[in-house]
Amino acid sequence: MKVSVDMGSCHGHQMCAIAAPEVFGSDELGNATVLIAGDIPAELEGKARRAEANCPERAIIISE
Amino acid sequence: MTDTRKPVESLLTDYDIFEPGFVANPYPGYSEIRESECPIAHTDRYEGSWLPTRYEDVVALAQEYEVFTSRGILVMPPPPGQAEGAYGGVAAPPITSDPPDHHWHRRLILPIFAPQAVAKYEQSTRDLCNALIDEFIDKGTADAAADYAQHIPVRVISNMLGVPLDMEETFTGWVRGVLENMHDLELRKRSRLAIIEYFLAQVEDRKTNPRENDLISELMNTEVEGKKVPIEYVLGVCNLMLVAGIDTTWSAIGSVMWHMAQHPEHRKQLRENDDLWPTAIEELLRVYAPVTMARIVDRDIEFQGCPMKAGDRVLMAFPAANRDPRQFENPDEVILDREHNRHVAFGSGIHRCAGSNLARLEVRVALQTWLKRIPEFELVDPSSVTWAGGQVHGPRSCMVKF
Numbered sequence: 305m306k307v308s309v310d311m312g313s314c315h316g317h318q319m320c321a322i323a324a325p326e327v328f329g330s331d332e333l334g335n336a337t338v339l340i341a342g343d344i345p346a347e348l349e350g351k352a353r354r355a356e357a358n359c360p361e362r363a364i365i366i367s368e
Numbered sequence: 369m370t371d372t373r374k375p376v377e378s379l380l381t382d383y384d385i386f387e388p389g390f391v392a393n394p395y396p397g398y399s400e401i402r403e404s405e406c407p408i409a410h411t412d413r414y415e416g417s418w419l420p421t422r423y424e425d426v427v428a429l430a431q432e433y434e435v436f437t438s439r440g441i442l443v444m445p446p447p448p449g450q451a452e453g454a455y456g457g458v459a460a461p462p463i464t465s466d467p468p469d470h471h472w473h474r475r476l477i478l479p480i481f482a483p484q485a486v487a488k489y490e491q492s493t494r495d496l497c498n499a500l501i502d503e504f505i506d507k508g509t510a511d512a513a514a515d516y517a518q519h520i521p522v523r524v525i526s527n528m529l530g531v532p533l534d535m536e537e538t539f540t541g542w543v544r545g546v547l548e549n550m551h552d553l554e555l556r557k558r559s560r561l562a563i564i565e566y567f568l569a570q571v572e573d574r575k576t577n578p579r580e581n582d583l584i585s586e587l588m589n590t591e592v593e594g595k596k597v598p599i600e601y602v603l604g605v606c607n608l609m610l611v612a613g614i615d616t617t618w619s620a621i622g623s624v625m626w627h628m629a630q631h632p633e634h635r636k637q638l639r640e641n642d643d644l645w646p647t648a649i650e651e652l653l654r655v656y657a658p659v660t661m662a663r664i665v666d667r668d669i670e671f672q673g674c675p676m677k678a679g680d681r682v683l684m685a686f687p688a689a690n691r692d693p694r695q696f697e698n699p700d701e702v703i704l705d706r707e708h709n710r711h712v713a714f715g716s717g718i719h720r721c722a723g724s725n726l727a728r729l730e731v732r733v734a735l736q737t738w739l740k741r742i743p744e745f746e747l748v749d750p751s752s753v754t755w756a757g758g759q760v761h762g763p764r765s766c767m768v769k770f
């Protein structure tokens with residue numbers, strides 16, 4: 305499983321980083337960054353999905 | 369005071385966001401509108417407005433910034449003549465800005481409010497919460513709204529701006545004058561002018577006595593395309609910090625205190641499980657979202673079957689959206705570990721609350737500090753709690769005993 309953020313829709317709610325701080329961070333403006341390049345470790349997959357389900361802008365893309 | 373307003377005939381065609389019952393508890397009204405065949409209500413009161421109540425509609429509006437503009441963001445029209453009067457050009461960027469200017473108006477302040485940037489205010493916020501509690505802990509009773517919540521954001525903001533803390537009461541009075549007494553046009557005008565004149569004097573003072581590390585000085589020295597930003601921008605942002613950062617956050621903290629006073633089971637859950645805090649704060653913000661914003665329709669348009677005209681005012685009731693059962697299971701229930709929570713307490717789209725990370729920090733620290741010192745408390749008398757509403761919803765007096 306991989307995650308990415310559509311930066312055109314991300315408006316920096318930071319709810320992804322609240323749900324999955326190991327997977328998402330913040331850039332200098334407060335918009336999302338993805339901290340894990342490549343596959344998300346199995347134990348963090350649940351958190352990553354939770355982040356997706358909490359993003360009000362639906363900016364997080366999960367690909368299996 | 370006797371209420372002289374004419375009774376509401378039907379919420380769908382005649383809602384009144386300032387009717388005292390609605391101010392205290394707007395949720396049944398939102399729900400009635402949301403579940404009717406016309407989930408976007410209309411009223412002729414206060415020069416007319418539309419009121420969408422479904423999550424999907426509120427979010428769609430917030431996203432369509434070209435049609436639904438930020439030329440007017442208050443739930444009532446501005447006092448007549450304000451734009452032509454003294455400092456008419458001073459607004460509250462970026463909240464009052466539309467693209468393309470919105471982009472740089474927002475871009476310049478975002479770094480101040482990024483999560484890593486606001487983290488440095490955590491300790492000072494905790495200290496000030498503790499100092500407030502020191503004042504009343506021995507009395508066994510306190511007003512959780514007026515003695516506690518109300519003092520927190522104004523002190524945090526004063527500290528950020530670099531203005532003396534003894535302005536606290538004055539700032540609070542001005543902000544309430546702008547946001548809470550919308551029918552008193554003179555008071556609104558006077559409060560707005562007082563804010564602008566105060567910050568103008570602060571700017572002048574910094575020209576002769578430069579300072580470091582305060583937001584006003586930083587703003588004054590900010591350049592866009594090689595030129596210092598205009599003074600209207602500096603004053604506008606200072607104005608915004610007061611009107612967007614104080615009433616809102618104190619209302620959120622107050623509502624959270626009111627909730628916790630009535631829910632020992634939630635106090636216990638938070639005491640026993642540190643991991644619960646992040647989702648708990650989001651859940652409390654969802655249920656007690658304090659802020660309703662407005663938009664002005666740019667051109668005649670049909671939105672979800674409603675014939676909206678250029679110049680119409682549309683209310684974006686984020687508190688209504690956050691309790692839409694189509695989006696949230698058991699929406700009126702506080703579920704501290706709710707898994708799916710795309711709440712829009714901080715709005716949606718390009719105007720997403722720039723201060724949201726600071727606001728979250730303040731709400732969390734205020735509640736953590738209180739629960740640590742006063743783990744058990746309850747309302748003195750549920751019926752004596754008083755509320756503000758309309759633009760910003762939250763308790764203004766909330767006596768608790770412990």
Ligand code: HEM
Nearest residue numbers: 462463474612613616617620661714715719721722723727
């Ligand atoms: C719980 C507390 C708060 C809530 C619920 C809240 C809510 C909101 C909402 C709903 C918006 C969107 C406005 C719109 O769409 O027109 C907004 C915008 C904004 N808020 Fe907050 N706010 C809070 C606290 C703060 C604080 C503490 C600050 C700063 C000190 C702040 C600064 C701003 C700014 C700068 C904007 C404008 C962003 C833009 O237009 O690009 N807010 N807020």
Ligand code: SF4
Nearest residue numbers: 314315317318320359
């Ligand atoms: S929650 Fe969504 S909008 Fe917010 S920072 Fe994360 S990706 Fe961006």
